[in-house]
Amino acid sequence: MKNIMTRQFSILGDCGKIYQFMSDIYERDWRNGVPAPFFEYAYSSFAYWMDISYSYKNRIWEDKGEIVAFCFYENPVTDIYFSLKPGYEELAPQMLAYADGHMPQKDGERQMILFGGQTALMNAAKELGYCQVYERFDMQFDFGDVLDYPLPEGFHFVKPEEYDVDKIGKCCWKGFDNEETEGAWNHQHEQDGYQRQVAPHATTQLDVIIADGEGEYACYAGMWWTPQNKLAYMEPLCTIPEYRGRGLAAAALSEMYRKTKKLGATHMSGGDNGFYRKIGYNNVVKWAYWKKG
Numbered sequence: 001m002k003n004i005m006t007r008q009f010s011i012l013g014d015c016g017k018i019y020q021f022m023s024d025i026y027e028r029d030w031r032n033g034v035p036a037p038f039f040e041y042a043y044s045s046f047a048y049w050m051d052i053s054y055s056y057k058n059r060i061w062e063d064k065g066e067i068v069a070f071c072f073y074e075n076p077v078t079d080i081y082f083s084l085k086p087g088y089e090e091l092a093p094q095m096l097a098y099a100d101g102h103m104p105q106k107d108g109e110r111q112m113i114l115f116g117g118q119t120a121l122m123n124a125a126k127e128l129g130y131c132q133v134y135e136r137f138d139m140q141f142d143f144g145d146v147l148d149y150p151l152p153e154g155f156h157f158v159k160p161e162e163y164d165v166d167k168i169g170k171c172c173w174k175g176f177d178n179e180e181t182e183g184a185w186n187h188q189h190e191q192d193g194y195q196r197q198v199a200p201h202a203t204t205q206l207d208v209i210i211a212d213g214e215g216e217y218a219c220y221a222g223m224w225w226t227p228q229n230k231l232a233y234m235e236p237l238c239t240i241p242e243y244r245g246r247g248l249a250a251a252a253l254s255e256m257y258r259k260t261k262k263l264g265a266t267h268m269s270g271g272d273n274g275f276y277r278k279i280g281y282n283n284v285v286k287w288a289y290w291k292k293g
Contacts, residue, residue: 002063004091009058009072015043018060019201021067025085026229028140028267030285031117033070033083035269037201037224037233042074044199050075054104061091071095077104081113082121089120096124109291116286125290134289139270139281147257147280149250151210155218157255158209164217165197168209171217175238196222206259208252212243219248221256225263232260232268250279 009018022036042050054077061069068085080099084091096112103110112130114121122132141147151157170185179185196202206223218240224233234256239248257268270276 002088004061004063004068006059006061006094008056009060009070011043011052011055014060015040016200017067018070021070021085022083023226023228025083026226026231027117028231028284029117030115032086033115033118034081035226035229035231035233037226037231037235039072039074040199040201041196041224041233041235044195044202051077057103059095059098059102061088061094063088069095071099071103073104076106078106078110079113080110082118084118084121092120092124093127096121096128096130100128112290114288114290116288122288122290129292130290131293132288133291136272136287137283138272138285138287139276140284141253141257141268141270141276141279141281143257143261143266143268145280147254149247149254149279151251151255152246152248154213155210155248155251158211158217160205160207163204163207163209167217168207168220171209171220171240172236172238174240175220176236177241201226206256208255208259210248210252216240218243219252221249221252223256223260225260225265227264230264230266232256232265234269237271249275253279 019036019040022033022039025032026035043052054073058070058072060067068088069091070083071080073080080103082095084095099112112125114125166187169187173179173185197204201224203223203225206225208221209217210219212218219238221237222235224235226233234253237249260268270281
């Protein structure tokens with residue numbers, strides 16, 4: 001017999017519990033919700049990427065003390081996500097009603113992010129007047145295939161024991177085109193790099209960094225190895241502008257494939273742009289964006 005209780009999320013007390021819950025219910029197509037590193041990455045990068053000031057609004061449902069459902073926001077705070085354990089689909093209307101009434105909104109609007117297979121949640125969203133306005137697919141690389149792109153001449157992989165957090169920050173600053181809008185790297189948001197280093201489940205020793213002949217970091221790929229799910233969760237990936245189009249990102253992911261396959265990984269996450277398809281990724285995760293009206 002189920003005994004459902006619900007309570008607000010505590011960022012100090014619940015992050016580890018949520019990580020385990022998301023690992024326990026994980027499916028490759030995210031039909032039960034996002035993988036655990038998705039949540040931890042966001043909440044360990046809060047200084048720049050995430051606004052955690054609304055985290056008290058995230059809500060947990062428990063059955064006899066075991067987490068069975070979770071409603072939370074990411075970035076922006078008006079994007080609302082749902083993780084729901086199979087067998088507890090009857091909680092879907094409660095979860096959507098809570099999100100509709102209490103989660104952050106801007107100018108009277110918020111957006112529900114639902115994934116292919118979250119049928120109960122989609123039905124509950126419809127009952128509240130939401131409809132799907134957009135969909136897209138994230139791609140994954142299946143390790144039944146081979147990813148083997150060469151490292152271009154003039155570049156080298158940086159050894160894990162030589163990783164420089166400040167250089168990583170500079171690479172990401174340039175690689176995500178922040179120079180265009182916020183100026184040259186001047187240690188802005190350097191705390192994010194250190195926050196990630198000490199995240200509870202970070203596996204920074206599996207990151208892949210490519211440097212040029214002068215030692216400047218040209219490409220960076222982060223790895224959150226998740227053994228329970230045999231998931232190589234890659235986040236983030238960037239190449240600085242002057243070195244784009246030379247095959248560095250493909251070489252970085254090939255090295256990441258080699259590293260994590262040895263550990264037992266069966267698949268690696270990616271994104272939704274043509275680069276991933278070009279190197280052998282396939283559509284797996286369907287994102288559906290729902291809004292009212």
